[in-house]
Each structure stands twice: as C-alpha cells, then as structure tokens.
Amino acid sequence: MRRCRASTSPSLPVLLSLFLAACGSGAPPEAATPLSQGHEPSATPAGGTQGEVGAPDEKSEHDPVAIGMTPEGVRSLCDDHLQLARKHLDTIKALRGKPSTELTWANTIGRFDSALLEINNAGEFPYLMGVAHPDAAVREAAKQCEPKSDELTTAMWLDGDLAAGIKAYAQKGEKLEGERARLLSDVLRDFRRNGLDLPADKQQRLRELNAEITKIGQEFMSNLASAVATIEVSPKALEGLPKEYVDKHVPKANGKIDITTDYPDFFPFVTYSRDRKAALELWKLFTNKGGDQNVKLLEKLLSLRGEKAKLLGYKNWADYAIEPRMAKSSEAVREFLGKVRDALKEPAAAEMAELMKKHVKLGGRKTDKLAPSERYFLEDQVRKEAYSFDSQALSAYLDIRAVKKGLLDITAKMYGLAYRQVPAKAWHADVDAYEVRDAASDKLIGKFYLDLYSRPDKYKHAAMFTVRTAKRLDDGTWQSPVAALECNFPKPAAQATGDTAPALMSHEDVVTFFHEFGHVLHHLLTQSELAAFSGTAAVRDFVEAPSQMFEEWAWSREVLDIFARHHKTGEKIPDAMFQAMTRSRAFGRALGTQRQLFLALLDQELHSRVPVGDSTKIVEQVQRSTDSFDYVKGTHFQSSFGHLIGYDAGYYGYQWALSLSRDVLTRFRKEGLLNPVTAKAWRDEVLSRGGGVDEREMIQRFLGRPPSPDAYIGYLQGKD
Structure with a gap:
C-alpha cells in the first residue's frame, strides 16, 4: 500500500492520515492489512513558454531528509513550504477582475498545481517522521504539520477569489489536452465538492469539521502506532x-x-x-489494538464525516467519497462486492470443509465454530498434508538480504535501471538509501529509502511513503521523486563469531516486499508534468493495481531462481517444494478473499449509516453475514482497522484493483514476466502516467482491448 499526498480530490484532503498496510495476496492483512509514450516531460515550464511566470521564491528542488531530522527542522520544513504554497495561491487570487487576455494556464491552473506541490513538500516527510522517527520529540513535532496543511487546504477550496481566477480562465475555453485538461476539470469539480457554494455559516462549520476530522484521525493512528x-x-x-x-x-x-x-x-x-x-x-x-479509546474516536469520526457529507449535499460519506473514483457510486461498489460474494460461495465452502476436517483430525469437534485466528494455522496444516508444502522449510531459501538483492536485480533488468547505494544520513541506522538511474545514460531518475526492520514506536505494517513528489517546475527544471519503504521484516542478527545470522522471511513477506516495491516503482518512474497526477497520485480504486500485479513475480520459478537460495547450502528451491507451493497456492484464497470482502463491506456499512450507532454491533453483523469464521465476543476489530482513517469508504478498492491487475497479467504471462519489451510498454502506458490519464484508457492501451473481469473471477475460483 502507498501513502497519499496532496490531491485535487475532496475525498483525499491534503496529507491524509493514511494507513496503507502490506498487501500480500491482493490486500492488506486484516490488522490493521498523458504524455507521449516513452519520454520525459518537456523541459518547458508547466505554464508553457519557459520563464512565462516566475516561481515565487521557490527552490528548484528540496531535500526534506536533510532538513527534517530534528523537531526544529521538521517544523521549518512544514512551515516554509506551506508559506510558498500560500504565495502561489495569492498570485492566482490577484488575477480576479483582470482581463481574460492576462489569464493563462501558467498563472492559474499551472500555479495551482505548484501550490499542490508545495503542500506536498511541506507534509510528505513530516508525515513519515511522525510514524518512523525514533525520537518522540521529532514525531510529535512532525505530527503538528498535518493540521496546518489541512487548514490551508480547507481555506484553499473555500476561497472565492481563488476560484474566481480559475473559473475566469476556464471560461476562456482554451483548448487543453491530456493531464492539463483533466486537472482543470478536477479542480472545478472539487471546488463544488469542498463547499465553495455553501453560505458563509456552513462554510465555517465545514472548516470546523475538517479540523476535527484531522485531529481525531491523528489520535486514532497515534494510538494504533504505539499499541x-x-x-x-x-x-x-x-x-x-x-x-x-x-x-x-x-x-x-x-x-x-x-x-x-x-x-x-x-x-x-x-x-x-x-x-x-x-x-x-x-x-x-x-x-483490539487501539482499545476502547479508538472505538470512541472512530464513532465520533464517523459522525463528523456523516455531517460533512450531508452538509455538502450527499446522502452519506460513502456516496461522497466514491464519486471521484473509478467506481463513481456506492451502488456500483456494492454491486461489485456482490459479484465477489457470489463467486466465492462454492470455493469458500469447500475450503472451510477442508479446514474443519483438519480441525477434527487435530482433536477438535465437528460442532466447533472456528475463530478467525485458526485460519492461518489450519491452512498451513492442510497445505503440509494435502499438498506436501511446508512454509517453514521454504523460508530457509528466503534470507532477507538475498531477497532484497534479487528484487533490485529483477526490476533493474525489467525497466533498464541501475541502483546505486548511497549514504542514507537518515532517521535510523537501519535505513539504507539508493539512487535510481537510467542504466544506459546514467541519468538520475529518483531515490528511495529502505527501512525494513521493526523497532519500538515505528509504523507497524508495510507501506510506501512519498518523500518528494516529482514535477516539472516553473523554471523548467525537473524535481525528481523520492520514496521510502517502511516494513517490519525480520532483521539479520549479529553473532558472537562476528558473522550475521540469517533473517528468514516467510513467502508471504516476500510477496509483501514485491507489492510495496511496486508502489515505489510507480512513484519513481512517473513522467507526469503535474504534481496533482505524479506517480501514485491516481484514483484510490486503481492505485493498488500495479503493486498487486507485481506480487505475481514472487510466485514465478524464473524469478525465484534469481535470488532464492538455501541460507546454508546455497541450493535453489527444490522442484518438489516449488511444485507443492504452486499446487497449494489457490487453497485458502477463497476464505482469505472472503475476509477482505468482510472488511470492504464493513467499511461501506460504517460510512453509509447515519447515525452510525454501535460500531461494534455493526462489526458483528457484517462478519456473521459475510465470513465463514465465527465472530469472537469481546473483540472490536474497528479499533485496529487503520484503513478506516485514510481509506475511508475505499477499502473495496483492493479487490477492484485486483480485478484490473489479474487482467493485466494476461499479457505479461503470455510474453514473459521478465520481458523488457513488455515491461517498457507497462512503464510507458501506466507507470509513467500517474493519475493524469483515465485509468480504463491506460489498461486498454496496454492490453489492446477493454478491461475484462474474467481473469479475476477465475482467480477467485482457483482456476488460476
């Protein structure tokens, strides 16, 4: 999962408290789990002719890691860039009443995009430091940025003078194409969706709601991070x-x-x-992580979201949040989830029967109702007996150092990249840093940080965080992207002999690593000229598709043979073990997806009911109507379901995107997972374009046909 940045979509207020957990097997663990093809954007400014409008005191590029390592530094990083954003917005506001001849793309929408970039620059790294820095003083200082960014964003969308300047330019009717046309359309839409047309008293209430929503979201996530x-x-x-x-x-x-x-x-x-x-x-x-405190915070948050949705003219938060996404409506989401439920009925029942058979064989009773905690255990037991697959034995071939090197070697080969490790000078000694360069020209593409091991007070899951957004700046220079990958994998331990003991990953960890690095590539390989659409700034129910697709590489014999070696003997995974892993792969998929269906439906229910009432009762109702496993009394899963904060009414997007990713894989499987020609087409048609092109159009260009759900349904039913 990746961590979002500033966006024009009102369902993505700037610097969301976004929780994006590892997404192995197509979704996170329940814990909480257009530019011309193939070239860099033009070197002219976003405004058109180079030098048409100068940037107001902005730097051509900034290094947030060098600045934001102390409480003072992280506060300065936030405040300085928010001030630059205000200057951009003031420049647009000053155009109100000016003759239309003075209004250009550069001094209106182009300038607006520059403001979005500065809001990103202000908050991306502070958000990361708020969940990853080992010093509590830095974490607390970093968390002060999100409310400031939210306050500025709310004011931006409610600013009549700002909107007047942009609307006046739109009325000129200049012909725009590609992502420029899309940004103008989105901005005009989002002024409405963010309350610009409301009377003054309701605008004031909206400001209050936004501030309180941000505060509660931070408290919820802080409780979860420290739990x-x-x-x-x-x-x-x-x-x-x-x-x-x-x-x-x-x-x-x-x-x-x-x-x-x-x-x-x-x-x-x-x-x-x-x-x-x-x-x-x-x-x-x-x-129950987060405890009763998070239950109360969530119910208050849901009430505030419901009030905000009604204030803006929507029936509920689900209808409001889904409107700008691929699905467009909560009705379409429920219809999609209904199809998933239908596809899972028979395979889920068959899998549950196998688990019960194993449960009885291990001494349980046929009348027992299995708790969700038994799924992982019993599935592993069935795989051992029915498929002769031992997941622990497989881990002996998956030392984290070899996996990391293999992942880098594979992606370098696919996309023509070169990775160069550089001094990290980062927030913890465990963090490594890599420059990404074009293998042929040695041209710098971007940079990423790897923070792979668990430690106290660190983000508990796995996610890609944006550190710097790419954009063609007003002076014609290119601000390159930077990402950070936060994980909680096993850490190699020093031994008395001076050697380092192996840190063996589960195969599920490897799948997670590939998934999250898919987000890193999506962020780094962007060629969008606009910050609003840069990298992973795509609609919520599409953005997981590239990373979910990349999970498949962790299941390929050709790929595994590149790095999977026994940590003692150096041997490759034996054929019998690989075949057993492949045979057993589909087992448990239906029940695992059923669990994801429960999470998606719970998210929809919580954001559709006004008032929400007893959220724990809703959890029980939805689980009993969806999941084959029993509801465990005394639990309140919603307190640890962090996606409810930043993925609000959007959890369905994991399965929605999985449908797209399984379809995309049909071409890769036909032409080869490591085929550089196919990888280049994927990079050119999808990864490079970020959110600036209609998502269905991107998939259709890559596949040469419209998207189809057939591969996804077959996958759910174990036919793939």
Missing part, C-alpha cells in the same frame, strides 16, 4: 515455531516468554504455534 500488547507463554507454547523464532524468544527469570502483537511476533505465532488457546489470546489483543 503493543504482550502475552506470557510457557516455552512449550513455542512448539511448532521455526528455530530462528524460538532462538529469539528467550525465557525470562520466571520461565515465561513474552510474545507481542508486533508483526514479527504475531503472524508466526498464530500460524505455527500448537498452543491454540494462546494463539487466540494473542489474536484478540492484536484485533
């Missing part, structure tokens, strides 16, 4: 866990072992531990 719960177990509870896991969990003086709800502890324990009571206890704590 770490622990259970004590006996050493016997670690039976079934990998040796590396056991070695890292040493008994305390009382003989007990602490297991936390952090990812590296949680997922292996609930998947492999034979102590299923302890696994359920840990799952409950994991599910």
Whole structure:
C-alpha cells in the first residue's frame, strides 16, 4: 500500500492520515492489512513558454531528509513550504477582475498545481517522521504539520477569489489536452465538492469539521502506532515455531516468554504455534489494538464525516467519497462486492470443509465454530498434508538480504535501471538509501529509502511513503521523486563469531516486499508534468493495481531462481517444494478473499449509516453475514482497522484493483514476466502516467482491448 499526498480530490484532503498496510495476496492483512509514450516531460515550464511566470521564491528542488531530522527542522520544513504554497495561491487570487487576455494556464491552473506541490513538500516527510522517527520529540513535532496543511487546504477550496481566477480562465475555453485538461476539470469539480457554494455559516462549520476530522484521525493512528500488547507463554507454547523464532524468544527469570502483537511476533505465532488457546489470546489483543479509546474516536469520526457529507449535499460519506473514483457510486461498489460474494460461495465452502476436517483430525469437534485466528494455522496444516508444502522449510531459501538483492536485480533488468547505494544520513541506522538511474545514460531518475526492520514506536505494517513528489517546475527544471519503504521484516542478527545470522522471511513477506516495491516503482518512474497526477497520485480504486500485479513475480520459478537460495547450502528451491507451493497456492484464497470482502463491506456499512450507532454491533453483523469464521465476543476489530482513517469508504478498492491487475497479467504471462519489451510498454502506458490519464484508457492501451473481469473471477475460483 502507498501513502497519499496532496490531491485535487475532496475525498483525499491534503496529507491524509493514511494507513496503507502490506498487501500480500491482493490486500492488506486484516490488522490493521498523458504524455507521449516513452519520454520525459518537456523541459518547458508547466505554464508553457519557459520563464512565462516566475516561481515565487521557490527552490528548484528540496531535500526534506536533510532538513527534517530534528523537531526544529521538521517544523521549518512544514512551515516554509506551506508559506510558498500560500504565495502561489495569492498570485492566482490577484488575477480576479483582470482581463481574460492576462489569464493563462501558467498563472492559474499551472500555479495551482505548484501550490499542490508545495503542500506536498511541506507534509510528505513530516508525515513519515511522525510514524518512523525514533525520537518522540521529532514525531510529535512532525505530527503538528498535518493540521496546518489541512487548514490551508480547507481555506484553499473555500476561497472565492481563488476560484474566481480559475473559473475566469476556464471560461476562456482554451483548448487543453491530456493531464492539463483533466486537472482543470478536477479542480472545478472539487471546488463544488469542498463547499465553495455553501453560505458563509456552513462554510465555517465545514472548516470546523475538517479540523476535527484531522485531529481525531491523528489520535486514532497515534494510538494504533504505539499499541503493543504482550502475552506470557510457557516455552512449550513455542512448539511448532521455526528455530530462528524460538532462538529469539528467550525465557525470562520466571520461565515465561513474552510474545507481542508486533508483526514479527504475531503472524508466526498464530500460524505455527500448537498452543491454540494462546494463539487466540494473542489474536484478540492484536484485533483490539487501539482499545476502547479508538472505538470512541472512530464513532465520533464517523459522525463528523456523516455531517460533512450531508452538509455538502450527499446522502452519506460513502456516496461522497466514491464519486471521484473509478467506481463513481456506492451502488456500483456494492454491486461489485456482490459479484465477489457470489463467486466465492462454492470455493469458500469447500475450503472451510477442508479446514474443519483438519480441525477434527487435530482433536477438535465437528460442532466447533472456528475463530478467525485458526485460519492461518489450519491452512498451513492442510497445505503440509494435502499438498506436501511446508512454509517453514521454504523460508530457509528466503534470507532477507538475498531477497532484497534479487528484487533490485529483477526490476533493474525489467525497466533498464541501475541502483546505486548511497549514504542514507537518515532517521535510523537501519535505513539504507539508493539512487535510481537510467542504466544506459546514467541519468538520475529518483531515490528511495529502505527501512525494513521493526523497532519500538515505528509504523507497524508495510507501506510506501512519498518523500518528494516529482514535477516539472516553473523554471523548467525537473524535481525528481523520492520514496521510502517502511516494513517490519525480520532483521539479520549479529553473532558472537562476528558473522550475521540469517533473517528468514516467510513467502508471504516476500510477496509483501514485491507489492510495496511496486508502489515505489510507480512513484519513481512517473513522467507526469503535474504534481496533482505524479506517480501514485491516481484514483484510490486503481492505485493498488500495479503493486498487486507485481506480487505475481514472487510466485514465478524464473524469478525465484534469481535470488532464492538455501541460507546454508546455497541450493535453489527444490522442484518438489516449488511444485507443492504452486499446487497449494489457490487453497485458502477463497476464505482469505472472503475476509477482505468482510472488511470492504464493513467499511461501506460504517460510512453509509447515519447515525452510525454501535460500531461494534455493526462489526458483528457484517462478519456473521459475510465470513465463514465465527465472530469472537469481546473483540472490536474497528479499533485496529487503520484503513478506516485514510481509506475511508475505499477499502473495496483492493479487490477492484485486483480485478484490473489479474487482467493485466494476461499479457505479461503470455510474453514473459521478465520481458523488457513488455515491461517498457507497462512503464510507458501506466507507470509513467500517474493519475493524469483515465485509468480504463491506460489498461486498454496496454492490453489492446477493454478491461475484462474474467481473469479475476477465475482467480477467485482457483482456476488460476
């Protein structure tokens, strides 16, 4: 999942408190889980002729990492760029009443896009530091930026003088094409959607609502980021866990072992531990992260969103939020999710029968109702017995250092790139930095940071964060993109011998790594001239498609052979193990997708009911009507469902985008996953264009036909 930036869409207020977890198997873990083809944008300014309108005291490029490493620095980074944004907006406002001959693309919409860039520059890195910097003082200073950005954005959309200047230019009727035409259309639409037509008293209430929504979202996410719960177990509870896991969990003086709800502890324990009571206890704590405090915050937030939607003329928040996305309406979303539900009925029932059979064989009763915590464990047990697939044995071939090198080698080959590691000078010693260059010309494309290992007070999941947005600046220079990848993978440990012990990843971790790096590539390979559409600034229900597609590479024998070697012997994955992994792949997909269906429908229900009422009761109702697993009394999953803050009424987008990604894969599979010609076409037609081209048009250009759901339905039913 990736972290959004400033956008023209009102469903994406600037600097969302966006939670984008790792998206293995097409969706995140439930925890919370047009330019001419193939060239860089013109070197002329966004306004047209170079030098037509000078930028108001702006720098050609900025390095937020060099600035924002201290509380003072991160505050300065935010405040200075917000001030530059205000200067851009003031320049447009000063045009009100001017003759139409004085109104140009450059001094109206082009300048507006420059303001968006500065808002991004102000908030992107502070947002990251707010969830990743080890110093609490820096995190707290960084979190002060989002309310400031939100206040400016709200004022921007409600500014009549600003809108008058832009509308006056639009009335000239100048012929615009591509992303320039799209930006003008979106801006005019979004002035309406952000309340410009409301009377003064309602505009004031809207300002209050936006400020409170931002504040509550921050509190919710802060609670979630700091939430770490622990259970004590006996050493016997670690039976079934990998040796590396056991070695890292040493008994305390009382003989007990602490297991936390952090990812590296949680997922292996609930998947492999034979102590299923302890696994359920840990799952409950994991599910209830954020506690009753987050439940109350969420219900208040949902009420405020409902009020805002009605204030703006919409029935509910779902209708408001989905309007600018591919789906266009909540009705279309529910129709889509209904098709998913229908496609899953038979395969989900068959998978559940297999799990129950295994549950009984392990000593359970046929009348037992299985808790969601049993899905990972029983699926793994079935794969071992029915498909002879041992996921722990596979991990021996997936040392994180080899996986990282392999991922870089593969993407370099596909897209003609060269990665050069450079001094990170970053927020933690674990962080690595890489420049991305064109392999043929050595021209700089961008830069990314890898922050791969878990630590206290760090973002708990996996996501790509934008650090700097690419854009053709007014002076003709190109501001190159920068990204950061935040993960929580196992960390190689130093040994007494001076060597480093292997850090073995699960295959699911590898899929997650490929997924998130797909977002990095989408951000870095952009050629959009406008900040509004740069990189991953695409509509919410499309943006996951490129990264979901890239998950498939982690399942390819050709790809795995590049980096997957046994950490002791150096041997490749044996044929029998790979075949078992491939055979077992489809098993559990229906139940896993059913869980994602529950999350998507829960998101829709919570954002459709006005008033929302008891959110925990809604969770129970939706799960019982959707999921094959039992609802666990005493749990309130919504307190840990961070997507509700930044992916509001948009969680369906993971499956919507997955439908597109499975369709796109039909060409890659036909022509080869590592085929550089196919990869170039994908880069030119999709990755380079960001959000500046209609999403269906991009897919149609790449495939040579309109998108089809056939491959997706086949995938859900285990036929792929």
